[in-house]
Amino acid sequence: MTHFCYFFDIVLLSSSFKDCANAASGMAVHDDCKLKFLELKAKRTYRFIVYKIEEKQKQVVVEKLGEPAQSYEDFSASLPADECRYAVYDFDFVTEENCQKSRIFFIAWSPDTARVRSKMIYASSKDRFKRELDGIQVELQATDPTEMGLDVINSRAR
Template sequence: MANSASGMAVRDECKLKFLELKAKRNYRFITFKIVGQEVVVDKLGEPGETYADFTASLPSDECRYAVFDFDFITNENCQKSKIFFIAWSPDTSKVRMKMVYASSKDRFKRELDGIQVELQATDPSEMSLDIIKARAY
């Protein structure tokens, strides 16, 4: 389960909750954090929560991985949804933490089959709703 490059393990619950978000839409978002040498589920957003609720759930001084199920209506008036993977690495987080998250990101992302868009953000402006909308279309 651990990866030799990063030494990071991914708890099965992470994959399970992601599958529930993707297939059953049980959650609007999921945040993940690294504890020790393992990626674990941090928070689960209820289906009715908004993008503002999601961004408010991210700590201002710690890194997180997150997935967000973004619903939108296309120019052709079709209801669509895209799953975003967001690597949150605020400038105020510790350098060591940023390095650990950066080196483990690709390995973790590969565990989550079905991500359609990836974003990296170091402050909230880099993942504003306008940017999410622009990347979704």
């Protein structure tokens, strides 16, 4: 009987640690986040996706989807000037060998003017969220629009 109780205590303890680890690593990820990302990656249904953390629901959700014809300027204009966001952008470019290619960028947008609490939540949730999106090729962290300008994107894609 002692062994069973000891085992039971370990199971309870380990599930508590798991809950604490999930809480520390960030928010839950809504299934739609992964689904839309897969559509962007496999079918090229979207040019970009902007993700937002809903603090009350404690989860990351899709905030905006960019149509395939939308430009990089449309994408950057969809990021709020004073709030944090995660975003994915499918960048098309032509190599020096004249080959058409694309790279999927993950952008952690954390402007200097955002609330400190928001910056902390986004920073602590980023790695866990990014792991949910299989196929990210380049990561950028930006606190200012110049840190994610088209010239930066272009140079990082190659």
